[in-house]
Amino acid sequence: MADEAAKHLEVALVAAERTVWQGQAKIVIARTTDGDVGILPGHAPLLGLLQGGSVQVRTVDDEYFVAAAPDGFISVANDRVSILAENAEMGHDIDLEEAKRDLERAQAAGTDSEGEHEEHVRTAEARVRAAEQAT
Secondary structure, eight states, rough: OHHHHHSSEEEEEEOOSSSSEEEEEEEEEEEETTEEEEEOTOOOEEEEEEEEEEEEETTSSSEEOOOEESSSSEEEEEEEEEEEEESSSEEGGOOOHHHHHHHHHHHOOOOOOOHHHHHHHHHHHHHHHHHHHHH
C-alpha cells in the first residue's frame, strides 16, 4: 500500500474562504520567490512563498489545470502539497477578455498606497496568465 501512495500527491488549493481544488496529482508546478519548483511524489519537504501567480497541476487522471494564486504559500511534506492563497481561482473559470480589461484598469489606476496598487496589478496579471494557460 505504501508503494501506491508514493505514486501521487495529495493536493489542496485553498483560498481564504474556500477550497478551490482538492485531489490527487502526478505533478504540481509553482513559481516561488526562489524560482519555479516542480513537485513530484517523494519531494523533499518545502515551504515557499508564491510569486508569479499561477499554479499548474497534472492530476492522476492526466487532466491539466492552471489556477491563479497571486499571493500565498506552498507547503510540501510527505507527498502532501498545500497551496494557501488569499485569493485563488481556477483558470478555466476566468473570462480572459474580462481579465485583460481588469489588468489594463489596474495598470492605469493609481491608489493611495503603492503596495495596494502593486497587489491589484499582480492579481490581475495572475488571472490573465491562468486564463491564457487554461485555454
